[in-house]
Amino acid sequence: MTGAPSETIKQTLDDPRLQLAIYTASGRLMDHRATAVGAGVLPEYQDLRTQANLIKKHTIENLDYYLEQLEANVVAHGGKVVFCRDGQEVADFVLGLAKKNGARLIVKSKSMTSEEIHFNERLEHHQLEAVETDLGEYILQLAHQRPYHIVAPALHMTRYDVADVFTKRLGIEKEVVPENQTKIARAVLREKFLEADIGVTGANFLIADSGAVVVVENEGNARLSSSTPKIHIAVAGIEKLIPRAQDLAVFLDLLGRSATGQPLTVYTSFLSGPRRGEEVDGPDEFYLVLLDNGRTKLLTDPEKRQSLYCIRCGACLNHCPVYRKIGGHNYPWVYSGPIGAIITPQFHDITENGWLPFASSLCGACAEVCPVKIEIPKLLLKLRSEVTEAKQRQGTGGLERLAFRMFAWVMAHPKIYLLGGRIGAILAPLVPPLGPLKKWASQRTLPRPAKQSFHQMWAARKRT
């Protein structure tokens, strides 16, 4: 059983500049969201959440049907659908396509699904270059880092950090003005768009009844990635489906608001197949790569499969007091925060990620802001019990299990409980804090057990 990365967590906590950057940036996103879903602005907000939840529930429970419908409609538009079991199959497909077309350069818009399968690294090994064109992702690619946050990948970096990365990797003079930094990135990336052979995007939604891929973004780079190169590949998890185009109204109203507080992102692109007949823009070839990578495994559990409702808005991260302290890189997978804590142990080995469901105070702030109403605390609790069961099967965690068995026994025997409490009260001032008490005392003053328990005080009160 792998534990939490306590050393790097401590480093994060002890870095005041980083702490301020995370807390300020996530706080700003919280404020923006609160305004955008406020009763005066969006009175139907709670109804939209309920509707979004029901649509996702219906879709996930009928995924086979909608996947087939989607495939038929994409094909009808002249596109091709490729089902991939894992990242290796995606890479094999892309490499094959690149070889056939003599492609050397890929421009890519922001996609967590591609991050999830280490898309760029897989291609790099085969001399196929993939350039990130989202500003935050581009900065991270230059800095050789993975996203810190689902929506704001470079959330932890200040403009001074960005200036350092640009100086080091682009060989330019130090530039600390964000607008100028953007111009620098744009100048580099425009060339890449024109040179690229293949454009890769993710997908925010896949509409079954119209065979369309919907991508939302603010920078226009996804639109360029999907329309400038001759070949467009959209990589999406199978859970991105929604049944009908009209369902999109619900999700578009929630996604931007929950993520950044925008009623709608700057660009919303509906991509359905390659350029046809008279059309001026668009690729010659369109491929939709549908990725499983562990998702179908979640479908079997009627409760846990709600984890697949997630639309990756990042609101649970912004509102999570744990994420806001430990940041994104201490989570083992690209998905961090509360959603990462519930999906990582489900997609991967639960024993290797057993610490994640416990890295929560169960405050419930995540569930309150989740636009599709995933019951994150409930799932954390369920996963906690699965972790303790897995530990038992492995023959580990025996001491803790024994402690809780004793706890249960003592609490079911009031006389023992009272006696134990009083012995504890006598011993507490005499012995140094050990075990859990020592951990408590590492941060806080230990409370002293009361000289008299309430039981004793009440009995004395009754006598007088």
Added chain:
Amino acid sequence: MKVSLFVTCIVDQVFPQVGIAMAEVLERLGYEVDFPPAQTCCGQPAFNSGYPQEARTVARHFLDVFRDSEYIVVPSGSCTSMITHHYEEIFKDDSKQLEQAHRVAPRVWEFSRFLLEVAKAEDVGARYDGVVTYHDSCHALRELRIKSGPRRLLAKVQGLTLREMDVAEECCGFGGTFSIKFPEVSGAMARTKIESIKKTEASTVVSIDSSCLMQLQGVIDRAGLPIRTLHLAEVLASR
């Protein structure tokens, strides 16, 4: 009318004065206060740590002890929510106990909610001189939807000025065993909260959960700050 106290294990062993204060307020309002002495804990520590089987044992004991109580008043949002919201999950495969849980749950009242909704008392005749700030405990706020009630009660206390902190709804970092499994993270969360409390210049932090207050007081004491934490019942009992 008779009310039964479930004082919770933490109040029983560490903060008994909170239970006494709660009893005093209820008696002042004319209730006959009963304390079933076989009571221990609601089972939450085991449930939240991934041991539902052990939690079930404790929960069964709770249901047994409070079988015949008409009103069960609890000085904790978190323990109340455990009984009213999570026993459902704990006993989902045990129809007999589930029925018992369903029978008991509506009779379980968090203290401030009992005062306002059953006793219909907003002004309990308390006096407390000073500036206080109120900490929203997570399970009371998000599971029981308790937000304005405690503030309404505090507003009626003579001599008391309520001053809101900017992050009243942010978790204090306690989280049960989370506080010892991730002590540094938990401590950092509490210190953020304390910074916000300091800005209000309040001398007292009030909450309806002693566990949050234990966490906050621990960090306050470690930092040597002149701030005290009090349970709402203690404020309402003072005169």
